[in-house]
Amino acid sequence: MGGARVLYIDDDAGLCRLATRALQRLGYTVETAQSGPEGVAKAKAAAFDLIAVDHFMPGQDGLATLAELRAMPGLPPIVYVTGSEESRIAVAALKAGAVDYVVKSIGEDFFSLLDNAFAQALATRRLAEEKAAVDEDLRQSNARLETLLKEVNHRVANSLQLVSAFVHMQSSALPDPVAKAALQDTQRRIQAVAQVHRRLYTGDGVDAVAMDDYLAALIDELQETWSTPAAPRRLTLASEPIEMKTDRAVSLGVIVNELVSNACKYAYAPTAAGEVRIALVRDGDDRFVLRVEDDGCGIEAGASPKGTGLGTKVIRAMAQSLQGDLSYDPAHRGVCAVLSAAC
Secondary structure: OOOOEEEEEOOOHHHHHHHHHHHHHOOOEEEEEOOHHHHHHHHHHOOOOEEEEEOOOOOOOHHHHHHHHHOOOOOOOEEEEEOOOOHHHHHHHHHHOOOEEEEOOOOHHHHHHHHHHHHHHHHHHHHHHHHHHHHHHHHHHHHHHHHHHHHHHHHHHHHHHHHHHHHHHHHHHOOOHHHHHHHHHHHHHHHHHHHHHHHHHHOOOOOEEEHHHHHHHHHHHHHHHHOOOOOOEEEEEEEOOOEEEHHHHHHHHHHHHHHHHHHHHHOOOOOOOEEEEEEEEEOOOOEEEEEEEEOOOOOOOOOOOOOOOHHHHHHHHHHHHOOOEEEEOOOOOOOEEEEEEEO
16 A cells, blocks of 8 residues: 555454564554553554554453543544444444444455555545645635635726716806706715625625625715705615625615605705604515605605606616615505515
């Protein structure tokens, strides 16, 4: 076996000599010990590729020796040797950490069986080491990819922030209030998307967004935008801890932005205070329900959308991308939009 180093522990001196000659002919380098304590000491003092432990030894039997060996770090595979064919001994040895067992007998058959057990133990260990190496390579590769994805999300968020700044500069330079308002709406939509990528590069995940944190940040931004001393708007959020993939988080964030903005603009009189409530809850294992509601003037049946109607089109498009059902609760005083979709 390519000079594999074997420690053979057996109290029978004659069998130790016989094992040394037989295993050396098979290509092993053999060291022997004639008691459990001696074997443990030699295992601690030198490196071995394999250890064979006899069961019946006076003072400290094979199971006790096996227990001491198992406490050592970096232990090689152990093959248990027993002169008894009682299955309970073999089972006890395997439970104690032996990789295999061989029933001792007189003749070459015993050493042939021992050689087979050694070969299988070495092959199993080699496969385990190769798997560990592959797992480590995969872990490192995943870590590199996660770092790369975080950097990509960082750059996307920065780029969107730059676009938002350009839009803000353009809107500030326009004298037309309608055009100015349209660009401000566009800026808020860009910010809703940028928030997703900020969450991705600052959070633990790289492809999923914690919606409770994301919506909380988005609602804070909308509160700052829409609530003024002259027209206070109180935005409240109740969100369960739901994670969504990036594209779905973007769609939902845009929907929340549009529904909340519409409520802040149209539900209450310009000089009146008002509240908008946002709730995101699970609906079973793989679905969610979003509710955005106000206590304002409501929507008359059949009435055309206020403003340009672009926000309504954006909401429908985003709901369609989620394969969700968007409806309005007719019994609610004010407006209550309900979206149901898969996570």
